[in-house]
Amino acid sequence: MDLGAFAEDVGVSGPVTIAGLGSRGGAVADVRCVHAPGGIEWIQADEMIACCGAGTPVAELVDALAAVGQRVALPDGGTVGGALAVGRAGIRRLGDGAVRNTLLQARYVSAAGEVVKAGGPTVKNVSGFDLCRLLVGSRGTLGFLGEVIVRTRPLPAASHWFSATVGEPFALFATLHRPVSVLWDGATLWALLEGHAADVAEQAAAAGLHPADGPPPLPQSRTSVAPSCVGSLTGRFVAEVGVGVVHGDAPPRSSASPAVAELGRRVKDELDPTGRLNPGVHVG
Amino acid sequence: MSAIAADRPTASPVAAGLIDELRAALAPDRVHVGATELGLYKRDASNIEGRASVICFPLTASEVQACVRIAVAHETPFVARGSGTGLSGGATPLDGAVVIVTTKMNHVLSVDTVNRFAWVEPGVLNLDLSKAVARRGLHFAPDPSSQQSCSIGGNVANNSGGPHCLADGVTEAHVLAVEVVLPDGTLAMLGGEEPEPDGYDLRGVFVGSEGMFGIATKVCVRLTQSAPAVRTMLFDFATVEAGAQTVSAIIAAGMVPAALEMMDQLCTTAVEAYINAGLPVHAAAILLVEVNGLEHSVATDVERIVEIARAHGTGAVRIAQDETERALLWKGRKTAFGAIARIKPNYYLHDTVVPRRRLPEVLREVYAIAARHDLLVMNVFHAGDGNLHPLLVFDKREPGVMDRVHAAGEEIVRFSVSVGGVLSGEHGIGLEKRDLMPLMFAPADLAAQAAVRHAFDPVGLANPHKVLPSAASCGDVQHVPAGAWV
Numbered sequence: 001m002d003l004g005a006f007a008e009d010v011g012v013s014g015p016v017t018i019a020g021l022g023s024r025g026g027a028v029a030d031v032r033c034v035h036a037p038g039g040i041e042w043i044q045a046d047e048m049i050a051c052c053g054a055g056t057p058v059a060e061l062v063d064a065l066a067a068v069g070q071r072v073a074l075p076d077g078g079t080v081g082g083a084l085a086v087g088r089a090g091i092r093r094l095g096d097g098a099v100r101n102t103l104l105q106a107r108y109v110s111a112a113g114e115v116v117k118a119g120g121p122t123v124k125n126v127s128g129f130d131l132c133r134l135l136v137g138s139r140g141t142l143g144f145l146g147e148v149i150v151r152t153r154p155l156p157a158a159s160h161w162f163s164a165t166v167g168e169p170f171a172l173f174a175t176l177h178r179p180v181s182v183l184w185d186g187a188t189l190w191a192l193l194e195g196h197a198a199d200v201a202e203q204a205a206a207a208g209l210h211p212a213d214g215p216p217p218l219p220q221s222r223t224s225v226a227p228s229c230v231g232s233l234t235g236r237f238v239a240e241v242g243v244g245v246v247h248g249d250a251p252p253r254s255s256a257s258p259a260v261a262e263l264g265r266r267v268k269d270e271l272d273p274t275g276r277l278n279p280g281v282h283v284g
Numbered sequence: 285m286s287a288i289a290a291d292r293p294t295a296s297p298v299a300a301g302l303i304d305e306l307r308a309a310l311a312p313d314r315v316h317v318g319a320t321e322l323g324l325y326k327r328d329a330s331n332i333e334g335r336a337s338v339i340c341f342p343l344t345a346s347e348v349q350a351c352v353r354i355a356v357a358h359e360t361p362f363v364a365r366g367s368g369t370g371l372s373g374g375a376t377p378l379d380g381a382v383v384i385v386t387t388k389m390n391h392v393l394s395v396d397t398v399n400r401f402a403w404v405e406p407g408v409l410n411l412d413l414s415k416a417v418a419r420r421g422l423h424f425a426p427d428p429s430s431q432q433s434c435s436i437g438g439n440v441a442n443n444s445g446g447p448h449c450l451a452d453g454v455t456e457a458h459v460l461a462v463e464v465v466l467p468d469g470t471l472a473m474l475g476g477e478e479p480e481p482d483g484y485d486l487r488g489v490f491v492g493s494e495g496m497f498g499i500a501t502k503v504c505v506r507l508t509q510s511a512p513a514v515r516t517m518l519f520d521f522a523t524v525e526a527g528a529q530t531v532s533a534i535i536a537a538g539m540v541p542a543a544l545e546m547m548d549q550l551c552t553t554a555v556e557a558y559i560n561a562g563l564p565v566h567a568a569a570i571l572l573v574e575v576n577g578l579e580h581s582v583a584t585d586v587e588r589i590v591e592i593a594r595a596h597g598t599g600a601v602r603i604a605q606d607e608t609e610r611a612l613l614w615k616g617r618k619t620a621f622g623a624i625a626r627i628k629p630n631y632y633l634h635d636t637v638v639p640r641r642r643l644p645e646v647l648r649e650v651y652a653i654a655a656r657h658d659l660l661v662m663n664v665f666h667a668g669d670g671n672l673h674p675l676l677v678f679d680k681r682e683p684g685v686m687d688r689v690h691a692a693g694e695e696i697v698r699f700s701v702s703v704g705g706v707l708s709g710e711h712g713i714g715l716e717k718r719d720l721m722p723l724m725f726a727p728a729d730l731a732a733q734a735a736v737r738h739a740f741d742p743v744g745l746a747n748p749h750k751v752l753p754s755a756a757s758c759g760d761v762q763h764v765p766a767g768a769w770v
């Protein structure tokens with residue numbers, strides 16, 4: 001897709017911000033705002049990849065992929081670019097992996113207003129430094145995503161939520177083979193099992209799980225802890241077992257070490273020397 | 285860009301004091317300058333030679349810090365080295381570099397079998413880690429063919445893959461954190477056990493940085509549950525195209541096998557002569573397919589895959605009946621390189637990725653290129669990923685043969701990229717493909733990569749002159765050592 005017009009919008013100087021659908025915080029206030037182009041360029045189911053404008057709503061991509069029996073590991077809501085820029089996974093992370101593993105190639109507009117390509121179009125690729133990893137989670141501070149190629153996966157034959165009452169999550173967790181999601185609120189455990197219907201049923205029965213309507217409602221706030229800490233959480237929470245994402249009450253996090261913070265600053269200075277991209281947004 | 289008979293970097297006297305300071309910081313018996321050691325460490329498993337001035341064997345992160353600081357103080361480049369099995373010249377020392385070898389940092393530090401991760405030192409060998417956790421029903425998913433000898437640190441630096449990365453992803457997806465000695469000697473923990481640490485994903489960009497962003501001194505790796513059921517199938521085809529089309533058809537049918545490997549006839553014949561596994565040597569191509577998971581899904585997938593292979597004209601269908609037979613089939617795949625040595629004394633292994641759907645035409649072109657250059661080519665590769673490994677076999681004593689090998693190699697790389705593929709799927713860029721980077725990346729793309737390198741290493745002494753062609757790096761000289769064909 002031609003990103004010339006988008007690059008022109010971003011321009012070469014002056015503060016500029018980018019917004020998708022505003023579902024993840026949206027634009028920086030009082031700064032000139034641009035939008036990435038939307039639209040699905042192509043889906044290659046047999047290659048397990050799809051290419052779209054970063055402004056494409058996640059829902060649009062999800063629907064188009066479902067039509068060819070596939071899906072993408074992005075959380076619901078907002079735009080594809082926004083989901084990647086924020087980089088926070090949905091509750092299927094245990095099975096699907098991190099959002100950062102979804103992005104194979106990005107064409108973005110740099111602080112200098114140039115269209116830059118990072119990564120490559122194949123699932124396997126170690127050609128050069130992997131800037132896609134940096135872009136995911138960078139919240140638009142290193143470059144504005146224009147067009148992305150993402151990795152897709154076949155939809156499973158069966159997908160069901162189950163639950164059980166347990167005061168401790170790890171014993172049950174250990175008996176499940178590659179569950180897609182395991183949630184625990186201190187009293188109840190929910191598990192999402194996928195695959196062949198008979199395998200799903202047998203696993204659930206063997207683990208003493210009962211069919212459930214779906215995951216529990218998630219408390220608003222969201223943070224992450226080492227997964228081994230999940231067993232000792234207190235208060236009101238729903239924790240992702242085996243992952244460490246906690247929705248709700250969680251202990252305060254330690255901040256990045258000075259060396260890491262300094263390295264982060266240097267990366268930002270290199271890629272956006274004047275600090276014009278999403279000014280005021282601090283990653284770190 | 286044919287073979288360049290570049291000058292060997294001229295020997296310069298080792299900076300005064302460098303060796304003494306290293307000996308004082310480590311221990312005299314872990315700092316080597318003998319001609320034998322320098323010879324041993326002048327290259328990796330590629331044929332690209334450089335020149336080292338001293339080889340260090342640190343035991344701890346603080347010793348690695350000391351090595352780095354001393355090298356930098358003497359304005360001498362330094363190169364991290366694991367097992368030296370890299371194939372792109374990544375660990376080849378240039379300009380009398382200090383080689384920092386991690387082989388003595390080889391402990392598995394801790395294993396969390398509940399949340400399934402382990403902290404390991406960088407010199408731990410890939411297969412040793414999987415063996416150490418096997419009885420807990422776990423393994424480290426990336427399984428390069430070199431897994432008996434390559435190090436986790438090298439896997440991280442090269443973002444290595446293997447046959448089983450089709451379903452489970454390459455190294456990057458299995459690294460939670462890396463403790464790194466940055467090129468200025470400071471120690472930093474990139475990433476962490478928690479899934480979403482604050483800040484940029486410096487961990488992610490460190491993976492695959494080929495020793496140019498610092499030296500990994502500790503790695504937190506994700507461990508994968510081993511599957512209760514595994515089935516390995518072998519199909520044979522009358523044409524390479526039929527085999528390649530079967531690969532695409534399996535994926536298009538919504539299955540992601542654990543592994544999907546292909547071997548062509550020349551390769552199968554060599555392997556069969558070597559291990560006697562009853563491989564179908566009359567077939568133009570054989571396909572090794574492995575599915576794993578829970579019993580019902582495995583049984584269903586086997587049925588559907590056999591059906592697809594039959595529809596594409598497979599001759600025989602062989603399904604490993606027990607673990608011994610399964611191991612034998614895999615041995616065929618994993619010893620291919622050893623077997624090939626019996627045909628011609630030398631080989632050059634290439635590594636590109638192409639879209640799966642283009643495999644038939646790319647393979648046709650690979651054969652045509654080899655024929656044009658009067659070379660023998662064998663193909664044994666990760667077909668499921670579209671990751672080609674054309675293997676040019678030759679006898680380097682034949683006059684002029686190296687020029688043909690290099691010319692053919694470059695044509696293969698160019699063709700792969702021209703059909704929408706990439707330069708390397710697992711071996712990395714190193715020195716080997718450095719000057720081919722512009723085939724894939726425009727100047728602005730390369731400048732962005734150089735900028736990130738500059739953020740990690742402003743001085744540019746961490747494994748310099750690799751990956752980025754010199755226009756995009758800060759170096760002003762072309763350091764192309766003997767053996768390079770870029």
Ligand SMILES: Cc1cc2nc3c(=O)[nH]c(=O)nc-3n(C[C@H](O)[C@H](O)[C@H](O)COP(=O)(O)OP(=O)(O)OC[C@H]3O[C@@H](n4cnc5c(N)ncnc54)[C@H](O)[C@@H]3O)c2cc1C
Nearest residue numbers: 366367368369370374429435437438441444445495500710
């Ligand atoms: C027969 C054979 C088969 C192979 N098969 C495969 C395969 O299937 N898949 C695959 O991906 N690769 C394969 N390889 C390539 C190679 O084995 C991998 O790249 C491997 O990961 C390199 O590990 P190493 O310890 O030998 O690293 P080295 O060769 O020692 O180093 C490789 C690079 O990593 C850097 N490095 C090493 N340790 C560190 C560290 N601690 N911190 C920072 N940088 C470091 C070096 O500077 C260098 O740039 C194969 C090689 C051979 C010889």
